[in-house]
Amino acid sequence: MSQVEAVRTSPLGRLWMNRNLRFACLTLPGAIFILLFLVAPLMSIVVFSFWRTESYNLIAEWNLDNYRVLLSDPTYLTFLWRSTVMAVAVSLISLVYAYPVAYLIAKHGGRYRLILVLLTAAPFLTGIILRVTAIQHILGPIGLINMALTTFGMEPVEVLMYSNVASAIGLVYLWAPFMVLAIYLSLLNFNFELLEVAKVCGARPWRAFVEVTWPLNWMGTAIGIVLVFVPTLASSVTPRFLGGVDGALYGTILAHQFGATGTWALGSAMGVILFALSLIVILGIWRAVNLRRSGFTGEEA
Amino acid sequence: MTEAVLQLDDIVKSFGATKAVDRVSIDVGRDEFFSLLGPSGSGKTTLLRIIAGLETPDRGRVLINGEDVTRLPPYARRLGMVFQDFLLFPHRTVAENVAFPLKMQGVSPAVLKQQLEWALDLVHLTGLEERFPHQLSGGQKQRVALARGLVSRPSVLLLDEPLANLDRELRKEMEIEVRRFQIDLGIPFIYVTHNQEEALTMSDRMAVMNRGVLEQVGPKLELYERPRTGFVAAFVGSANRLHGEIRGIDGAVARIDWGGNELLGATPSGAGVGDRVDYFIKSERIAIVPAEGAGNAEGHTRLAARLRDVIFKGQYADYIVTLPSGSELVVSGPPALDGLTPRSDVVLHWPAEAADVFAAEAP
Numbered sequence: 238m239s240q241v242e243a244v245r246t247s248p249l250g251r252l253w254m255n256r257n258l259r260f261a262c263l264t265l266p267g268a269i270f271i272l273l274f275l276v277a278p279l280m281s282i283v284v285f286s287f288w289r290t291e292s293y294n295l296i297a298e299w300n301l302d303n304y305r306v307l308l309s310d311p312t313y314l315t316f317l318w319r320s321t322v323m324a325v326a327v328s329l330i331s332l333v334y335a336y337p338v339a340y341l342i343a344k345h346g347g348r349y350r351l352i353l354v355l356l357t358a359a360p361f362l363t364g365i366i367l368r369v370t371a372i373q374h375i376l377g378p379i380g381l382i383n384m385a386l387t388t389f390g391m392e393p394v395e396v397l398m399y400s401n402v403a404s405a406i407g408l409v410y411l412w413a414p415f416m417v418l419a420i421y422l423s424l425l426n427f428n429f430e431l432l433e434v435a436k437v438c439g440a441r442p443w444r445a446f447v448e449v450t451w452p453l454n455w456m457g458t459a460i461g462i463v464l465v466f467v468p469t470l471a472s473s474v475t476p477r478f479l480g481g482v483d484g485a486l487y488g489t490i491l492a493h494q495f496g497a498t499g500t501w502a503l504g505s506a507m508g509v510i511l512f513a514l515s516l517i518v519i520l521g522i523w524r525a526v527n528l529r530r531s532g533f534t535g536e537e538a
Numbered sequence: 539m540t541e542a543v544l545q546l547d548d549i550v551k552s553f554g555a556t557k558a559v560d561r562v563s564i565d566v567g568r569d570e571f572f573s574l575l576g577p578s579g580s581g582k583t584t585l586l587r588i589i590a591g592l593e594t595p596d597r598g599r600v601l602i603n604g605e606d607v608t609r610l611p612p613y614a615r616r617l618g619m620v621f622q623d624f625l626l627f628p629h630r631t632v633a634e635n636v637a638f639p640l641k642m643q644g645v646s647p648a649v650l651k652q653q654l655e656w657a658l659d660l661v662h663l664t665g666l667e668e669r670f671p672h673q674l675s676g677g678q679k680q681r682v683a684l685a686r687g688l689v690s691r692p693s694v695l696l697l698d699e700p701l702a703n704l705d706r707e708l709r710k711e712m713e714i715e716v717r718r719f720q721i722d723l724g725i726p727f728i729y730v731t732h733n734q735e736e737a738l739t740m741s742d743r744m745a746v747m748n749r750g751v752l753e754q755v756g757p758k759l760e761l762y763e764r765p766r767t768g769f770v771a772a773f774v775g776s777a778n779r780l781h782g783e784i785r786g787i788d789g790a791v792a793r794i795d796w797g798g799n800e801l802l803g804a805t806p807s808g809a810g811v812g813d814r815v816d817y818f819i820k821s822e823r824i825a826i827v828p829a830e831g832a833g834n835a836e837g838h839t840r841l842a843a844r845l846r847d848v849i850f851k852g853q854y855a856d857y858i859v860t861l862p863s864g865s866e867l868v869v870s871g872p873p874a875l876d877g878l879t880p881r882s883d884v885v886l887h888w889p890a891e892a893a894d895v896f897a898a899e900a901p
Contacts (some may be wrong), residue, residue, distance in 0.1 A: 430625055436612040437590050437619045438686070439642035448638075452629050530629045 279512075285505035293499040303506035313490070317510070320487035323401065323476075324469040327408045331465045332458070334409065335416035340450075342417075343424035354421050358414040365411070369478045372407045376479065399481025407479045408469050416461035423457020456531045459522045467515045487511065542601075543568050543726050544589065544694050549598035551584055551750075558584040559595070560750040566694075566726045566743075571717065573729045573737035573758075575773070576747035582730045585747070586696050589728065591615050603693055613642070618692035622699040624679040626671040632682050633658070633667035639690040657689040660719065677708045688719065695720075697729045701736060713739045734774050738762065746770045768896040771818040778824075778867045780817040781898065784809060791837070791890045797863040802839045803893035814898040821870040823892040826857055828876075829883035838887040843867070845884050859884060 383393035435445035473488035494504025542565040591612035661681040765771035782796035843859040855873040
């Protein structure tokens with residue numbers, strides 16, 4: 238009896254030959270992880286959002302009150318609107334910052350490219366609180382900028398102290414490295430010779446960018462936008478540290494529901510609304526990526 | 539040659555310590571097919587990029603139709619260019635790729651449509667307008683690249699090894715077509731290649747470049763028949779290169795010792811007895827006859843050898859012969875010559891003027 242035959246006839250060998258079982262063994266750990274730590278909490282949030290809270294207790298009574306409040310009360314709608322505006326603004330500012338940085342590193346970084354990209358993400362080696370505090374120490378009333386100004390007898394810049402502008406600066410600082418990375422990775426696969434072709438064909442540098450660089454790297458850019466937009470939409474810590482009294486965003490209020498006020502059901506409903514809004518934005522951006530037009534064919538250099 | 543459309547005047551370009559292009563001057567006329575031939579690293583591509591405006595020369599001028607364009611950026615030069623690796627825009631259809639130069643020039647939609655149709659028709663791509671580059675074969679991509687280069691009716695078309703990535707069969711076909719486009723359009727083509735066969739097939743004139751320097755410029759037959767340097771003799775055509783030493787000089791003819799054999803060839807200018815020389819004899823200029831009954835022509839180099847192998851190539855054959863010294867020579871001739879079978883004794887002979895002799899380059 239050959240070795241192959243031996244494996245085929247032994248009980249364990251027979252199990253191994255079963256393709257479905259093998260597939261299950263390989264996918265099970267990942268599937269369990271996703272179920273346990275992503276789908277289950279998400280589903281519980283969705284379930285809670287249809288319940289109600291009373292004196293810090295969740296009561297399993299199905300109702301739509303949470304959503305009715307959130308979608309009719311002007312306070313909540315205002316905060317949702319503010320968060321959306323903030324997320325759009327931070328994404329756009331990050332884009333203006335990240336594209337040139339990623340472009341310069343990808344095109345001129347040479348053998349230091351990887352180090353340079355990692356350096357843009359260096360602040361990630363510390364925690365979010367530390368980073369936000371660091372920003373506070375630059376923008377705040379006794380921060381680097383305003384201290385310097387007052388030392389030289391000038392007026393401090395009010396707009397940098399505990400305002401939405403400060404929040405925006407902090408959020409750009411926090412999330413822009415993700416966008417740099419996404420755009421950089423996309424540009425790594427971009428054939429810069431195509432720009433020379435465009436120029437010989439009569440395109441000025443700016444036109445060549447619009448006609449060639451931008452569309453061919455739009456997918457990476459879109460991913461970068463999502464990576465900045467979604468966390469900004471849900472941000473709570475940054476506006477709390479930097480935004481001041483009028484700087485509260487949807488995420489700040491949401492965090493409140495799970496803390497001070499203890500209205501878990503309402504908080505869950507807010508979470509679902511944020512999730513839905515993020516999903517809409519992601520789907521919208523995904524639709525804007527035309528795979529055939531992205532140059533993403535898997536074979537073209 | 540009619541008046542020059544493209545003039546290169548004393549172009550110099552260095553990258554660091556290496557001179558990529560060293561004092562190159564060329565004039566190309568209105569309806570010329572001009573090839574820049576050289577090995578990789580010879581500076582031919584750099585020279586083409588200087589013409590296109592993708593590199594700025596350190597010195598010298600580029601003139602197109604008499605106008606100095608040396609300092610103009612590429613997009614202001616209105617040249618056509620066909621790149622190696624095709625370099626089509628992968629996110630654009632065939633029609634969009636070809637129409638790109640027209641779009642950049644901002645021509646009217648009517649003119650754009652007309653020019654686009656003309657260019658697609660010229661390269662036989664009608665019907666493939668809506669395809670994307672990844673849906674095309676290599677030959678079709680090459681045609682798109684050509685159409686894109688020609689569509690705006692440029693005053694000069696630059697081609698950078700455009701056929702290097704095609705298989706042999708397709709290359710032969712495209713060589714003939716590219717030449718046809720050039721004749722039909724009546725504009726100069728500047729064609730960069732390392733393939734001497736391509737250059738010989740298509741060109742009117744050609745230049746051989748080596749280490750940034752023009753070795754020789756002239757009609758292709760002149761370069762083939764009368765190379766002026768050892769490099770050109772080695773690079774153009776298939777020649778046997780023999781290293782010898784001058785033993786005696788009888789007027790214009792030198793007697794050269796090559797491993798105990800006597801070769802006859804024109805004396806290189808300024809050479810004297812005892813000088814080392816490179817002796818080139820093109821394989822098709824050698825006559826090969828069976829040893830028995832071989833005559834002895836006056837003024838011919840005559841070598842006895844043994845036929846090792848015959849390599850049949852179709853219209854001709856390469857005869858590989860071994861000399862008593864162990865050296866091998868290649869002789870090209872009609873296939874199936876009478877009495878020539880492997881391991882038979884043969885005699886090779888050729889007149890003195892068939893060979894090209896140059897003072898040996900320092901090794």
